[in-house]
Amino acid sequence: MIIWLNGAFGSGKTTCAFELNRRLPNSFVYDPENIGYFIRNNTPKEIHKSDFQDHGQWRLFNYEMLKYIATEYLGIIIVPMTINNHQYYEEIIQRLIDDGIILKHYILYANKETILKRLNKRLERGETWAKSQIDRCIEVFDTEITEEKIITDNRNIDYVVEEIAKISGVTLLPDKRTFLKKGVDRAITLIKHIR
Numbered sequence: 001m002i003i004w005l006n007g008a009f010g011s012g013k014t015t016c017a018f019e020l021n022r023r024l025p026n027s028f029v030y031d032p033e034n035i036g037y038f039i040r041n042n043t044p045k046e047i048h049k050s051d052f053q054d055h056g057q058w059r060l061f062n063y064e065m066l067k068y069i070a071t072e073y074l075g076i077i078i079v080p081m082t083i084n085n086h087q088y089y090e091e092i093i094q095r096l097i098d099d100g101i102i103l104k105h106y107i108l109y110a111n112k113e114t115i116l117k118r119l120n121k122r123l124e125r126g127e128t129w130a131k132s133q134i135d136r137c138i139e140v141f142d143t144e145i146t147e148e149k150i151i152t153d154n155r156n157i158d159y160v161v162e163e164i165a166k167i168s169g170v171t172l173l174p175d176k177r178t179f180l181k182k183g184v185d186r187a188i189t190l191i192k193h194i195r
Contacts, residue, residue: 008137009130026075081108
């Protein structure tokens with residue numbers, strides 16, 4: 001099974017993905033962004049797109065890798081990735097579903113004010129690329145890619161993770177970490193994934 005966590009940048013996808021991974025035995029976090037960085041590092045700057053998702057190779061490679069992993073790996077694959085272009089959604093997510101892959105797609109949804117607060121906590125001060133995408137993401141998730149939203153405003157990570165598990169039909173291991181240990185783990189995840 002693939003659990004795909006979609007949502008605006010700053011909606012909590014990566015944090016939730018790694019919390020799920022900690023509590024789901026036989027799970028693996030797959031990061032499609034790595035393919036974007038591979039493309040950027042291995043092609044001339046003159047042909048780079050402003051968004052690496054605009055490279056057809058990015059979409060095709062991620063589709064093929066996820067299909068391969070889903071057919072070879074017996075565990076749960078967790079994918080934290082914003083897809084806010086309906087065509088790209090069709091090329092990766094819908095294509096995997098059409099191929100018979102069990103894929104649960106959730107939009108971690110929050111209002112603009114909440115997302116801005118979260119991005120500011122990540123030290124994204126001023127106008128950043130992630131902030132410039134908020135309005136577009138909200139509009140797309142309201143009109144084009146709309147299924148299975150999990151509202152995250154005024155919800156903590158534990159609540160969101162439990163909700164994802166419940167509607168996915170998976171059982172989480174108990175979280176025996178102390179409050180401090182959870183905070184440290186989440187801070188490390190955040191620091192490792194600031195791009």
